[in-house]
Amino acid sequence: MRAEPRLRSWGAVGVVALLLSGCAGPSAPAPSTRTPAPDAAAASATGSVDQKQLALADCLRQRGWDVRVSSGGLGVDYPASQADRFQADEQACISQAGMDAAPPTVSSEEAAWLYDEFLRITPCVEAKGIAVAPPPSKGAFVEQLTAHPIPAWHPYDGAPDRATELAKDCPVAPWPGR
Structure with a gap:
């Protein structure tokens, strides 16, 4: 079952x-x-x-x-x-909790930047022995992220118990302009 x-x-x-x-x-x-x-x-x-x-x-x-x-x-x-x-x-x-504010928005340019950034850190994550799920197409990633501002794919997803370690060793660069 x-x-x-x-x-x-x-x-x-x-x-x-x-x-x-x-x-x-x-x-x-x-x-x-x-x-x-x-x-x-x-x-x-x-x-x-x-x-x-x-x-x-x-x-x-x-x-x-x-x-x-x-x-x-x-x-x-x-x-x-x-x-x-x-x-x-x-x-x-x-x-x-007083958190009724609207969620942040993500532009197509920001979403495309984040996709490229996730691809950049993927080899580092994999070098730590973590299997990274195949990424969606860039177009699908951008479309999803601009509609809902939480990425559906992230290189850290294969090891959530190691997210703190991965953020330190394989960091995502800060958002440009934010």
Whole structure:
């Protein structure tokens, strides 16, 4: 019997932080086998997690979701059958945490730059023994990212438990002009 597909989502503040830092994260929702990221206490101790992120994480946890907090944002894995429930809870918690702002937009030029940047770091990630999924076409990547500002493909996706290490050893350059 096949296991039910799992989906992932990254919190809205995390999306803004990821886009502005150049460390783009995964698509929401998309299949996931992610493992837990550092906990909120550890991330908070470094001062790298926004208080609104922590409020969002707490709210989602109170609603029964297993939330991971890192300096890159919030991560939640859930069964595909729970997508509607999660999205409703996420929207309620975003509002409760005071994070109702519109998500950032990504221009076609920025999306194309990020695609090239992801291709640039791919050999470094692979040299660390991590299998990187084949990238989509540049056109498909740009189209997806300009419609929804979270990349559906990222070289780090093959080892979410090593994302901090990869960001240090195989960094994505900062967004130009941001």
